[in-house]
Amino acid sequence: MVKFNYERKLLVDYIKREVVPRLESGEVFFDVEQIDNCIGYTEKYFFELEDFQKFIISFVFLYFSENHRNVYRKILIMIARGNGKNGLLSAIGSYLTTPMHGISKYNISIVANSEDQAKTSFDEVHDTIESHEDLEELFGKPSKSEIKNKQTKSLFKFRTSNGNTKDGLRDGAVIFDEIHQYESNKDVKVHISGLGKRPNPREFYIGTDGYVRDGFIDQMKDMAIKVLKGEAKWNAMFPFICKLDKEAQVNDPKLWELSSPMFSLPMSEYAQGLYETVLEEYEDLELNPSGREEFMTKRMNLPVTDIERSVATYEELKATKKEFPELRNLPAVGGFDFASTRDFIAVGALFKIDGDYVFKSHSFVRKEFVDRIYSYSKPNENVNGKRRFAPIRQWEDEGLLTVLDEPSMDAQHVVDWFVRMRDEEGYEFQTICGDGYKMREYLQPKFEEAGFEVSWNGKFEEPLGYRVEVIRNFRAIDAQLSTVIEDSFANQKINFGDNDMMRWYTNNVLRHLKKDGNVEYIKKEDVRRKTDGFKAFEAAMFKADLLNEVDTTDFYDNLGWFLS
Template identity: 70%
Template sequence: MIKYVKDYIDGYYAGTVKFNRERVDLVNYIKREIEPRITSGEIYFDSKQIENCINYIEKWFFPLEDFQKFIISFIFLYFTENHRNVYRKIFIMIARGNGKNGLISGIISYLSTPMHGIKKYNISIVANSEDQAKTSFDEIYDTIESNSKLEKLFGKPGKKEIKNIQTKSILKYRTSNGNTKDGLRDGAVVFDEIHQYESNKDVKVHISGLGKRPNPREFYIGTDGYVRDGFIDRMKDLAKRVLDGTSKKWNAIFPFICKLDDERQVDDKDKWELANPMFSEPMSEYAQGLFETVCEDYDDLEEEPSGREEFMTKRMDLPVTDIERSVATYEELVATKQEFPDTRGLSAVGGFDFASIRDFAAVGVLFRIDDTYVFKAHSFVRKAFVDQIYGYSKPKDSINGKKQYAPIKKWEEQGFLTVLDEPSINPRHVAAWFAKMRDEEGLEFKAICGDRFRLDILGPAFEEFGFTLPKGKKEEISVDKIEIINNPRAIDSLLAPRIEDAFANLKVNFGDNDMMRWYTQNVLRRLKGDGNVEYVKKEDVRRKTDGFKAFEYAMYRADEIVQSVGEDFTEITDWFF
């Protein structure tokens, strides 16, 4: 066994290096599949290539860590009979900041040199965006440009491609869109940030040119992501089958995967090494800086808990499993029951949700007082609808065999809603409520925000009460201005950190309005495949969310009103908080 592999594994046995489950499985795989084949002479590590590659990277790029030398060794593992590389696919999944791109930059730069010994060994770097695809390309470009000796080998690097003078090997970057493939006969392809790939369609296009040069290689690098049942999950599944011996090909892939084994390990900083191999002792200067950065990110979660998904996924390489959950826990909702401060004469932002004119409409005014979001809300509901769905006129425990979900009569008596015996909700009710808040409580509206949907019927009502409708998308905010949100679903992800951190830090005040707590409990916070958040209803008909959406729309302009004055998807059936 070559030194770099033996030393790294011995470090694990000695306890100086901590391995996650996948690396332990890799050690067992090496003992089962690699060592016997080396002993029999079927395969061998090309020590000259390995030493040359390591020396090349350390001379021109940066000092290598033990785990990086371990990975490099398997790139140059060959079959003895024909000197064909054992691994065509190399899969590196490590937490953010651990030098995946830097390592790949050094490796592919080396593969294009005469030391690798293959002429016209072209290499493509592929990613979803051009900026990401250029990460390694630019690093190689900068390294060559800053070293005159390398320029003798590569010439003057171009902005689109880098060509080795002696081997004629070309290095290019591309986006994952298969239409950008122009027929280059690649020797190797690097697929970066593979967590963003939904399928292998574009991958297949880019590897179609492989095999025309000796020893083709596919490098797959990245940190785990939010897309489930996509390309990266299939790669992880293949890796698992290779490691446990159930794959049809024992050498179908070389997987180097670093991640936490369990979500609870995140609170033990000594366990971070499982996802961050840079954190093995003794840490380099770079690793020490990275560790401090990750510590700061972790500490920030106390005040900004909404960042936990990003931290777990990118810093610990372990995506959280609760992609669907409530916006706020029961305890956080209880904490919104606070006494309202005196808000007369203050600046405010209004919010309204008028998506349907046949069931509910919600309105509210938002104040930001001493860093607490105070939201006074009211709702308008159609009598025919609440009779049918909630048994308003004849209150009872169940309606049509289904559990009673909302005490409409009680909330009406408390003044939190108005029941309208109308064929549809008249938009004048919405506009009149804001006019009342403006005129009777002396509020200064910086904006009133709502969905563009129904603007055709709401617009004249607002104008009737002296509010200004927007004339263009870029018009500045002014007092009593109606702010229209053209794509309300798009603001979910934008506002999610602010809203969820406010609940988590107990900085939301809904007063005695249990209906607002009901609205909020009905919202499902869903994490999409791209990592963005969307707010959806837990159930379409009975679980209304209008009040929460009005609150969200008002939060869109919360920065306009900073002033100071002197969990689970469980049913909450008792609204006496």
């Protein structure tokens, strides 16, 4: 038995309520010849259709009896990735340009945000024509930009949604792909402005859900529900939406057909392969939980609603408290955060040992700031009956930070720390990384005076241990590093040692999912919740690939052999 999600259950009720009575009264009719021709055309030249795809095709050719006008101008198809949205519209769009459809100059435009995406369906039609001689007789030799049916003079072409004005087009139908990326209907309105100049205009909207909220796709979903519930004009849209109803259903693979109708039994060979792919991705989430948002959004068609959360859970942070291994004379990558000279500065050295990212850090804080914000100079543990927000004096006693009584903290403290770690602790710095903000004015002269080469393009002449690499756009590395950082926390592969200040820094970081699906790390609160240590850690992680992993097991095994 086929399992239906909430929207498809509504669709069944809608058809019984709105379509069946009109069929029985003769107000509307299915053009069976067109439906059979389109299905036959698709299965002969493109691929064998699933039942749900034949169902969708049927409603493309539902007409009013009085004037043979198509009932649905707008058709919305939202299903999970891999279920053949593009392929289906490639076939339908190609069919609509043929004599079987029977409308001359019925041009088809495929619209997407990028040219590569817009060409997906176009290239499929192009390649299909080239591989069938009888289609080449009908369409001629297709070009790289458009396909023209020789008998109907209909064009099949692709466009980008953010191109120049498209006013004056004479399309018969427009296919809007990847609609989750549209922030408004502005570009859509431009592309459909030419519809209506040919009979039976159609607008196809296809895609899987995305991260842009309160944008175009949410407007379409809202209209779909109104149509299905009878709260809008009954033929304002034909919506076919497949998705999970709630997040918990992802843990039962038998329910995945709610979002992927391909998985309804019996599964085709293609569907079986798709299912194995999705199952593998699901199982990977155990070790790579940062991929959950993408999996839920694209494979289950159900975007996660929690777009903001801590970068690591309480349990994950507890797991970072491990004993430091011996670090002397090991390869390291340095990281620093020097965004403000009036509150906190953080520095650190990153190692990779036994699969763990080991981060030894130190902070510099300005006395006036920590006096004012954290009551550093007051001797009591509690201030005004409340526990201190951050135990600065305790962390100072533990050697985790240095309190500086300076009007503005000198960049020399940063340079001196790395020199000390290199010369006294023997850390073999492959490079040192930090934000370019304030680099030229404050840090670069100090580093160069100490013999370091500062590079803004990642190219160096100086040997290892004397290199400082500037991260020109620090915000951009959040998305780049989020997967490895968050998966490392989840799999307990991060070692901050006996440094509660680093756990405090990290707990102050808010992981925010942007509209484009990329992650950014922001502060939970601007003044008291400092994140400098985490940003120094992130800066070092930017070049973690330079670290050759140290395996202490081999070392101790060899040591035992040597001593014997």
